[in-house]
Amino acid sequence: MNQSPTHDPPALDATFFALADPTRRAILQRLARGEATVNELAEPFSMSQPAISKHLKVLETAGLVSVRQEGRRRPRRLQPKPLEAATSWIERYRELWETNYRRLDALLEELKEATPDASGATAAGTGAPESPSRETDALPPRGTEPGHLS
Amino acid sequence: MTARGRNPAQVSLPSDREVVVTRTFHAPRALVYRAWTEPELMQRWLIGLPGWTMPVCEMDPRVGGRFRWVWRSEEDGSQFGFHGVFQEVDPPARIRHTQNFDAGNLGGSMTESGEAIVTLSLDERNGITTARTRIAYASKAARDAAVATGMTDGMEMSYQKLDGLLAEGVH
Numbered sequence: 001m002n003q004s005p006t007h008d009p010p011a012l013d014a015t016f017f018a019l020a021d022p023t024r025r026a027i028l029q030r031l032a033r034g035e036a037t038v039n040e041l042a043e044p045f046s047m048s049q050p051a052i053s054k055h056l057k058v059l060e061t062a063g064l065v066s067v068r069q070e071g072r073r074r075p076r077r078l079q080p081k082p083l084e085a086a087t088s089w090i091e092r093y094r095e096l097w098e099t100n101y102r103r104l105d106a107l108l109e110e111l112k113e114a115t116p117d118a119s120g121a122t123a124a125g126t127g128a129p130e131s132p133s134r135e136t137d138a139l140p141p142r143g144t145e146p147g148h149l150s
Numbered sequence: 151m152t153a154r155g156r157n158p159a160q161v162s163l164p165s166d167r168e169v170v171v172t173r174t175f176h177a178p179r180a181l182v183y184r185a186w187t188e189p190e191l192m193q194r195w196l197i198g199l200p201g202w203t204m205p206v207c208e209m210d211p212r213v214g215g216r217f218r219w220v221w222r223s224e225e226d227g228s229q230f231g232f233h234g235v236f237q238e239v240d241p242p243a244r245i246r247h248t249q250n251f252d253a254g255n256l257g258g259s260m261t262e263s264g265e266a267i268v269t270l271s272l273d274e275r276n277g278i279t280t281a282r283t284r285i286a287y288a289s290k291a292a293r294d295a296a297v298a299t300g301m302t303d304g305m306e307m308s309y310q311k312l313d314g315l316l317a318e319g320v321h
Contacts, residue, residue, distance in 0.1 A: 013166060013290065016163045016166060017166045019163060020163055020164060020165055020166065090161050090163075093161055093169075094158075094159050094160070094161045094171070096198060096199070097159045097161070097171050097173070098158055098159045098173075099198070099199065100195055100196055100197070100198065101159055101173050101175075101195075103194065103195035103197070104175065104182075104195040105175065105176070106195075107185055107191060107194055107195050108175055108176070108177035108181055108182065108185060109177075111177065111181045111184065111185065111191075112177055112181065115181065
């Protein structure tokens with residue numbers, strides 16, 4: 001199996017796991033603004049020090065956060081490198097879907113023109129209360145020739 | 151107007167074995183549902199990067215019905231695909247199916263990633279439809295295998311080709 005260095009699966013997995021939690025993402029956002037100790041991190045999140053330490057442990061395992069000794073303080077620092085690998089993978093994946101979805105946007109415009117009944121919700125949308133979901137049987141039967149759409 | 155850049159697709163990783171992709175469309179969900187389930191419509195948009203086509207798109211969207219999709223590179227004839235069985239079909243709101251990778255002539259290790267469960271949910275509000283695709287892998291190891299080859303969906307194979315990540319598996 002081929003593995004590029006930037007897509008090492010165990011490392012990526014640890015990164016994704018670390019990022020899956022909103023508190024850990026918030027900790028990373030805080031550390032992106034500068035170093036902070038456990039106490040300094042615990043305060044704004046109104047969480048106990050052990051709870052924060054637990055999250056920090058996950059972040060450290062993922063290589064996203066490092067610790068250094070400074071007298072009695074042990075400030076944590078963001079290590080952005082694993083983040084870059086993860087976000088580039090996610091970004092590539094996202095771009096691929098977006099490429100498909102842009103084509104779908106265009107296709108849906110064609111379908112709306114071809115089936116005026118189904119596009120009514122868009123025209124009535126502004127300021128109107130939430131419109132009820134439309135039923136499929138408001139649409140022409142399935143199996144409509146695709147030729148007339150293009 | 152078709153190019154609406156204000157709601158780009160969003161990707162999130164809610165757990166260590168899932169991927170969720172969300173996007174809004176300026177169309178009623180009945181139309182979005184059709185575009186997602188009728189082969190002649192799917193083949194017009196679900197094709198990944200330029201240079202690829204979707205020559206096979208068989209759909210039998212009812213519980214227990216099967217689907218089979220094949221993508222092909224017009225450049226070098228590389229092929230791969232997916233097949234699976236529909237588990238839940240609730241038009242135009244929701245569809246869920248199993249998804250298995252067919253390596254085609256690309257080879258590679260993706261067959262190790264096992265069966266995933268893909269759920270498409272469509273919510274409509276004022277004529278705008280939010281499509282949410284959730285891909286749940288069988289296990290953490292399965293997602294690792296998918297990520298290892300840079301792929302969590304068949305389309306990602308296009309990127310693999312570009313990156314030369316499949317040098318070993320391409321025949």
